[in-house]
Amino acid sequence: MGNQPALMFFLASSLLLVLQKLEVVNAVGCTGSLFNSNSSYAQNRRDLFSTLANKVATNGGFYNASLGKSPNRVHAVGLCGRGYEQQACISCVESAVQILTTTSCPNRMDSFTWDKDGEDNVSCLVSTSNHSTFGNLELRPPVRYQSPDSIEPWKNMTLFEQQWNAMANRTLEAAAEAETSSVLKYYSAEKAEFTEFPNVYMLMQCTPDITSQDCKTCLGQCVTLFKEQVWGRKGGEVYRPSCFFRWDLYAFHGAFDNVTRVPAPPRPQAPEKESSITEKKGRSIGYRVIIVIFVLLTFINILVFIGFIKVYARKKKLYNIITNVGSAEYSDSDGQFVLRFDLGMIIMATNDFSSDNTLGQGGFGTVYKGTLLNGQEIAVKRLTKGSGQGDIEFKNEVSLLTRLQHRNLVKLLGFCNEGDEEILVYEFVPNASLDHFIFDEEKRSLLTWEMRCRIIEGIARGLLYLHEDSQLKIIHRDLKLSNILLDAEMNPKVADFGTARLFDTDETRAETKRIAGTRGYMAPEYLNHGQMSAKSDVYSFGVMLLEMISGERNKSFEGEGLAAFAWKRWVEGKPEIIIDPFLIEHPRNEIIKLIQIGLLCVQENAAKRPTMSSVIIWLGSETIIIPLPNAPIFTRSHSQSENGTMSMSSDVFTELSCR
Known part of the structure; x- marks a missing residue:
């Protein structure tokens, strides 16, 4: 009996040690669905993990990477505490990888672990997921350690x-x-x-991507x-x-x-x-x-x-940053704040805007490929001074894209407006724009019928999100194939929101004196009278759909435009004339259905054009009866005034000047 206090103390100490060990086990968070150890996802994860430790160490202590194609694409992040020796960092990351792959989360899609290399007391983070977490604030799961000793009770x-x-x-x-x-x-x-x-x-530290x-x-x-x-x-x-x-x-x-x-x-x-x-x-x-x-x-x-x-002061500074880019409506409830990039960081990422990194040249500026210090690839749009896309368009694109999140919309990562530079930083989309494929004789053959259907449906879903499903109601106003980007899996992403217009939720139509967009894709009521609505985008979508089916540019049909040409062949009962030769062997009825949808979208009367929700239903159904289209408006005559501007009679719509 005399040994009971000692025994109780021993048991209590042992229990404390056990609880502490349990906490170390709970340092791992596993969520998401299970995957098979022999699957492509598992192999991609093993391949990423095989080089992660060295990549983290050689990139300054932080590295973000991804591997594979959806749905087997794996994303991984590695971080070492600042100031640690390179070999200690490598050992810690390798140990964390070993915990995830063999001990705690061998078959979970989403997993996190914080490991500590005991000898060097290094803390490191390794996370893996089937979706990108880069740039997102991740708070769960939290993991806690504490000293077994309490502060003496006589302390104040x-x-x-x-x-x-x-x-x-x-x-x-x-x-x-x-x-x-x-x-x-x-x-x-x-x-x-x-x-x-x-x-x-x-000591406190955050991952550098937030x-x-x-x-x-x-x-x-x-x-x-x-x-x-x-x-x-x-x-x-x-x-x-x-x-x-x-x-x-x-x-x-x-x-x-x-x-x-x-x-x-x-x-x-x-x-x-x-x-x-x-x-x-x-x-x-x-x-x-x-x-x-x-x-x-x-x-x-x-x-x-x-x-x-x-x-x-910091909150006020952040507010000023946001105000400087024209977004007075930003708040935490609207989503994450857009990141302001340092000009020096962008110059380093693009090798001082090297011509070797040029991805494309547009009317408003040049787009470059860049690589950040953590290995992330980006697309940098450097607006040309005096290009016509001024402060209004720059602020407009930053303001809108930071609050729009959809798989078929390009993602804006941040911006830079130092000095006289105005730069937008986007996610890197490796396959450039859709017009580089559909209008190229060699690359067009890569766009199979199934792939074109998937691209058309993806564009439609992106527009449906803008018009009806997002927290904002957006009219894009400049839809064309060069503004549709293709990612590694050839998924379409609507881009270039510099001329987009924000509508109130109960607003259906507006008028403007400032016409913005590309001739040939603009609806007649918008081009002639400045009347814009969601049906303006529907018209542009119809032109793009017909270009996708024919493989021809809208401007190639001098004097009438693609819509009028397609209508004539439709009335004659010869729709196959406008079908891309690469598609001739594919189901004729399905192709003709898409031509019919395209003609419905380009009708002269905006009220008779379908909504994008109707288009989505038609694209996905084989039994719904689709209405017959009316004739689109097309050129009968045109003239040029002395000052070079185009003059048109009230019943004439010309597409001769389309770009």
Whole structure:
């Protein structure tokens, strides 16, 4: 019986060790569906993992990569804590990969692990998924570690918490301040002296692909989680997929060798023993203690106030950035904030806008291929000075694309407007635009009937999202094949929103005096009278659909346009004349159905054109009866005024000048 206290202490200590080990196991998060170990997805993941450790180390501590084609495409992210030796980083990432592939998540699509190389105390992150997480704030699952020891009960915890909070605020603010000179740009390490602790160490870091505001959010939630769950321990760590936070009473790793210690606030004097001889002396000591505490609390309040001022200044700075690109409607509920790229970073990514990296040349500027330091490929649209796409179009595209998310819309990653440069940064779409395929004699043969159907349906779904399904109602106004990009799997993505128009949800039609778009693709009511609606985009879609079927440019049909030519062949009962020779062997009825849909989209009366939702239904059904089209409007005559502008009678619509 006399040994019971010792036995209970032993059991309690053993239980604590077991719980701590369980926490290490829970450092892995596995979600998503299962995959077969012999599948293409599994092989792509193994191939990515085989080089991930070296890629992370050689790219400065952070690397993002993907491999394979959908649905077996695998995305992976690797991160090492800042300042670690290259070999220690490699060992940590390799260990994390081993945990995911053999121990914890061998057959899960989505998995995360935070591993620590015990000898070097290196923290590293490895995540894998069947969808890209790059640039997204990832907060779950959180993982927590803490010291088994509690702070001594005789310590002044109220004073300790005040000083700890001030230190956490300073470290968080410094970490969220992006350092453009470093790949791992969100980082801060601080050591400080507290009133009752000689040295306190704290470190925070975020993955460099998220925004400064997202970094602040992530670290703030780490600190909150620690205080809510294990406050009172002598140190601890909280990890999330986008950031990590650690503090301790000893220097861990070499992160604090060159960090200047923040001195402690004035130490309150210990009250002297009250003299039984003089009560006056005791009261004097009490007053001094009260004054010291008051001064100390005032000092801490000043630090907290400064922290709030810095937070407010950063929020105001972020608001100014957004305002400068013309998006006063941005808020957290609208989605992620768009990233402002440093001009030096873009120059480095494109090799100073090298001609070797040119992807295409348009009326508003040149598009270059670029590669960021983390290996991500991007497309950089550098607007030509005086090109005609001025501040309005630039702000318009940034404002709209940051709030539109659809697989058939091109994704805007960020922008740059330093000096007289105006630059848009998009996801890299490797197969260029659709016109490079459909109007090329050799490449057109690659567009099989099945592929063309998939591309047409994808464009239709992108337009349906713009017109009806997104939180905004958008009219694109410049739809044409050169503004349809193709990704690695030949999926279409609608691009170039510089002239797009935002509608109120209950607004169906508007008028403008500023006509923007490309002749030959513009609806007659828009070209002649400035009347725009969703049916304007439907008209452009119809022209593109007919180009996809014929393999011919709209402007190739001098004097009447492709729509009028197709209508004549339709009336004559000879639709096969307009069918691309590469498609002749494919189902004739299916091709004729698409010609019929195209002719319905280009009818003169906008009210008789279908909506994109109707087009989607027709494309996917073999039994629904599709209405018969009316004749489209086409050129009968034209003339040019002396000043070079086109003049038209009220019943004439010309496509002779289409580009």
